[in-house]
Amino acid sequence: MFIKNKSETMFKPKKKLGQCFLIDKNFVKKAVEEAEINKEDIVLEIGLGKGILTEELAKNAKKVYVIEIDEGLKPYAEKIKEKYDNVEIIWEDALKIDLNNLGFNKVVANLPYQISSPITFKLLKTNFDIAVLMYQYEFAKRMVAKEGTKDYSRLSVAVQYKADVEFICKVPPSAFSPRPKVNSAIVKIVKREPLFKVENEEFFENVLRALFQHKNKTVKKALIDSCHELGIEREKIKKILENIDFNVDERVFKLSPRDIGNLSNLLYSKISKV
Numbered sequence: 001m002f003i004k005n006k007s008e009t010m011f012k013p014k015k016k017l018g019q020c021f022l023i024d025k026n027f028v029k030k031a032v033e034e035a036e037i038n039k040e041d042i043v044l045e046i047g048l049g050k051g052i053l054t055e056e057l058a059k060n061a062k063k064v065y066v067i068e069i070d071e072g073l074k075p076y077a078e079k080i081k082e083k084y085d086n087v088e089i090i091w092e093d094a095l096k097i098d099l100n101n102l103g104f105n106k107v108v109a110n111l112p113y114q115i116s117s118p119i120t121f122k123l124l125k126t127n128f129d130i131a132v133l134m135y136q137y138e139f140a141k142r143m144v145a146k147e148g149t150k151d152y153s154r155l156s157v158a159v160q161y162k163a164d165v166e167f168i169c170k171v172p173p174s175a176f177s178p179r180p181k182v183n184s185a186i187v188k189i190v191k192r193e194p195l196f197k198v199e200n201e202e203f204f205e206n207v208l209r210a211l212f213q214h215k216n217k218t219v220k221k222a223l224i225d226s227c228h229e230l231g232i233e234r235e236k237i238k239k240i241l242e243n244i245d246f247n248v249d250e251r252v253f254k255l256s257p258r259d260i261g262n263l264s265n266l267l268y269s270k271i272s273k274v
């Protein structure tokens with residue numbers, strides 16, 4: 001237990017930085033347990049807050065890197081660093097920093113909800129083994145959604161292409177202070193080799209963006225309407241779609257990640273010949 005100093009008691013959480021701090025230790029323990037943290041692990045945390053999660057990580061891991069944007073939280077950082085010598089705090093915007101230099105193998109974070117999407121896409125490009133992350137409930141449902149369901153999205157495919165993703169539990173507003181207006185959830189992401197081969201990942205990402213701008217339309221209509229995402233003119237994509245071995249009359253949200261991988265490879269081979 002820390003004794004609060006004046007600057008701590010006066011700290012005013014900033015809504016625009018998603019500063020809803022965890023106060024329920026059960027969820028802190030749950031996140032650390034699910035990440036299977038041990039003394040060999042180098043863990044990345046995004047968002048120190050008052051350090052409730054950092055402290056639990058520091059107790060269990062070899063090293064903890066924390067990226068925090070708000071230097072107003074320095075008094076909390078100092079308290080943590082007095083107690084643990086395996087914590088390094090990086091006062092930066094997590095979206096701007098190069099994460100690949102840190103050499104972490106696990107990620108545990110109660111994410112600021114404003115950056116959920118870009119930070120998830122950024123993390124997926126790094127080489128971690130397990131990430132246990134807290135998100136807004138609706139976002140978490142989109143991450144684990146399967147094809148054919150209403151929550152299935154670009155995010156579902158992008159995550160499930162590179163990892164196994166599991167919904168761990170719902171977290172109520174009462175677990176935080178100040179209380180958010182919405183529910184949250186813990187999600188576990190276990191990185192693995194992609195389940196299918198994609199010829200060109202950048203092109204695959206463009207296909208995903210094009211398709212999911214119109215997820216209720218047919219594949220054909222979605223790709224024609226978003227042909228700019230593929231860098232190809234309307235008339236050319238129409239021609240390609242007339243001669244492709246793929247059911248382009250299927251609705252986008254019904255395609256599995258593997259179907260989208262196949263489609264991307266077929267389009268890539270045709271477009272690179274145009």
Ligand code: SAM
Nearest residue numbers: 017021022047048049068069070093094110112
């Ligand atoms: N880990 C703490 C906890 O569980 O109580 C804090 C979680 S709070 C939801 C999110 C934290 O992320 C805040 O401390 C906020 O200042 C920080 N933050 C917000 N945007 C950030 C960014 N772009 N880069 C790094 N940290 C950020």
